[in-house]
Amino acid sequence: MRRTPIVVSALALAGITGLAACSPDDTAGSGGTAAAAGRPGKITVAASDTACTVAKSELAAGTSTFTITNSGSKVTEFYVYAAGDRVMGEVENIVPGLTRDVVMELPPGMYETACKPGMTGKGIRNPLKVAGEHQPLSGNAQLAEAVASYKRYIKSQSDTLLTKTEEFADAVKAGDVAKAKELYPVARTYWERIEPVAEIFGDLDPAIDARENDVADGQEWTGYHKIExxxxxxxxxxxxxxxxxxLVTDVTTIVNKANSATLSPVQLANGAKGLLDEVATGKITGEEDRYSHTDLWDFDANLQGSKAAVQSLRPVLQEREPALVKTLDEKFAAAEAELGKHRSGDGWKLHTELSKGDLRALSDAVNALAEPISKLAAVVAR
Known part of the structure; x- marks a missing residue:
């Protein structure tokens, strides 16, 4: 929804390669023909600038893996929406020639699939019917506790998000530019930690967090980045x-919705990976906070939010894939250590103070972490 093609040019200018955009099942730049031809157990999606062809319009309830191949000329993304545009699952930043997978848990009901060439607007939509008996993953006691643990984390972060956003808004309304600048990255820290849940709720996320080039023609630009x-x-x-x-009204709505949302364990896994994608496509490149250059505050918040989701799932992962847990611990520690080199007082250096070498080292650390995190959803969905 928020990552437009401007990111691609930013990567080229920065000279950074190998960012966390692909999962082990991705076939970037190598033709993507395996996905187009279809893989057992996966629902192929052929995306282009003008089409979004989903191999199946009816699915059995439960977990499904969608394999999306972008043959168009624009960066695209793929969503499955429930009523009210509630996001059941998504995958962003599918550049031309790339194939990406996303695992979703879908209970019985009517949904819509959507591809968004250019990553703006409502997208190219098709109906999707899901039917049959469904045994929720959260019926497993360990997975149910994982969701409950993560929701406790979301509540703690969202409550502080609202408080800090109110303080930020008060400074803006008082015309206190210096104080508002000081509060801006602090408030956004809590936003970035809960963004996988915030993004579930339709148009609220773009109203709060859209950048100028993410706003569709005819729509008003609002939220953090307009004020930034x-x-x-x-x-x-x-x-x-x-x-x-x-902004305060929208954040209040998000906080209430986030605290009452029903989450699938798969959403925790996808959210952990999605936050690393956020780092790779917005924070390392400097695209996210392009005016304030406070991207490293967001980088840290995304990293901590991803880690919180993984920690909630840890008992399940430890039982099913203990080697994966060990790898994740090592890679999180390495990414945190690399980021920690850029501390400045109680905060972080500005993005403009980092060299290309600094940014490349950060991207390497994120990329190394993204690879094992991309395996989480499949482990959870077993």
């Missing part, structure tokens, strides 16, 4: 009082 631009570029937020009030 006014703080660092215009250095004037006198016209942002309504935007600040709307």
């Amino acid at each position: 631009k006014d703080l660092w570029v215009a250095k004037d937020v006198s016209g942002d009082k309504k935007i600040a009030d709307k």
